[in-house]
Amino acid sequence: xxxxxxxxxxxxxxxxxxxxxxxxxxxxxxxxxxxxxxxxxxxxxxxxxxxxxxxxxxxxxxxxxxxxxxxxxxxxxxxxxxxxxxxxxxxxxxxxxxxxxxxxxxxxxxxxxxxxxxxxxxxxxxxxxxxxxxxxxxxxxxxxxxxx
Amino acid sequence: xxxxxxxxxxxxxxxxxxxxxxxxxxxxxxxxxxxxxxxxxxxxxxxxxxxxxxxxxxxxxxxxxxxxxxxxxxxxxxxxxxxxxxxxxxxxxxxxxxxxxxxxxxxxxxxxxxxxxxxxxxxxxxxxxxxxxxxxxxxx
Numbered sequence: 001x002x003x004x005x006x007x008x009x010x011x012x013x014x015x016x017x018x019x020x021x022x023x024x025x026x027x028x029x030x031x032x033x034x035x036x037x038x039x040x041x042x043x044x045x046x047x048x049x050x051x052x053x054x055x056x057x058x059x060x061x062x063x064x065x066x067x068x069x070x071x072x073x074x075x076x077x078x079x080x081x082x083x084x085x086x087x088x089x090x091x092x093x094x095x096x097x098x099x100x101x102x103x104x105x106x107x108x109x110x111x112x113x114x115x116x117x118x119x120x121x122x123x124x125x126x127x128x129x130x131x132x133x134x135x136x137x138x139x140x141x142x143x144x145x146x147x148x
Numbered sequence: 149x150x151x152x153x154x155x156x157x158x159x160x161x162x163x164x165x166x167x168x169x170x171x172x173x174x175x176x177x178x179x180x181x182x183x184x185x186x187x188x189x190x191x192x193x194x195x196x197x198x199x200x201x202x203x204x205x206x207x208x209x210x211x212x213x214x215x216x217x218x219x220x221x222x223x224x225x226x227x228x229x230x231x232x233x234x235x236x237x238x239x240x241x242x243x244x245x246x247x248x249x250x251x252x253x254x255x256x257x258x259x260x261x262x263x264x265x266x267x268x269x270x271x272x273x274x275x276x277x278x279x280x281x282x283x284x285x286x287x288x
């Protein structure tokens with residue numbers, strides 16, 4: 001086979017793998033973690049020091065409300081976008097969350113608004129520092145939802 | 149070795165040299181805050197050698213300033229880098245700006261720390277590097 005043809009095939013394979021990774025990884029994560037939003041970038045310091053601005057966290061679907069416990073760090077949908085805070089109280093119809101670095105708890109959240117729970121590493125959420133900044137920069141221009 | 153490689157090596161060496169000079173010339177400060185128990189506690193440690201925010205209780209804050217003055221003839225680009233654990237709690241009011249030469253007034257950069265309720269009662273430390281990059285073309 002000619003050198004040029006080999007090179008072209010090599011580049012095509014490389015691009016196919018790259019596109020596959022970029023497109024396939026979020027879908028694979030969604031499937032594995034059972035949520036349409038398997039990753040989230042932290043855009044504020046409300047959960048400092050457990051989560052820091054620019055961190056990337058992984059979100060796992062909670063299924064039923066019985067899977068949520070006090071102390072879990074959950075993601076829920078609200079008017080501002082997505083919020084990731086710690087559960088401090090569980091009630092019949094709603095739950096109460098609070099950012100670790102905030103003084104006051106948040107408004108009650110309905111269980112149906114919960115997107116998922118942060119994947120843990122030991123006792124605290126697993127986080128990849130700095131990787132979330134990429135998403136924050138991109139979302140700034142796209143005006144997409146961020147996680148507070 | 150080809151001429152192109154030699155030229156590239158010389159350019160790379162020059163870039164490394166310039167970067168090294170900038171790092172050596174940068175003003176470097178240590179930052180420290182001691183988080184203590186209590187409410188509205190603010191103890192001051194007066195020192196010009198570092199950015200010492202003193203003793204602060206949770207939900208309390210403090211400001212420190214770094215003064216800059218450009219007494220030369222060339223504009224200087226100011227870039228502030230902060231790192232370390234304390235850098236996550238410190239806000240800088242201005243960064244990435246040009247300091248014009250021969251201004252009578254000093255320019256102040258403020259470093260504000262706010263201690264969140266989740267902070268532990270211990271010392272938090274960090275470092276600040278203030279780079280002053282001369283904009284050589286402004287001499288003309």
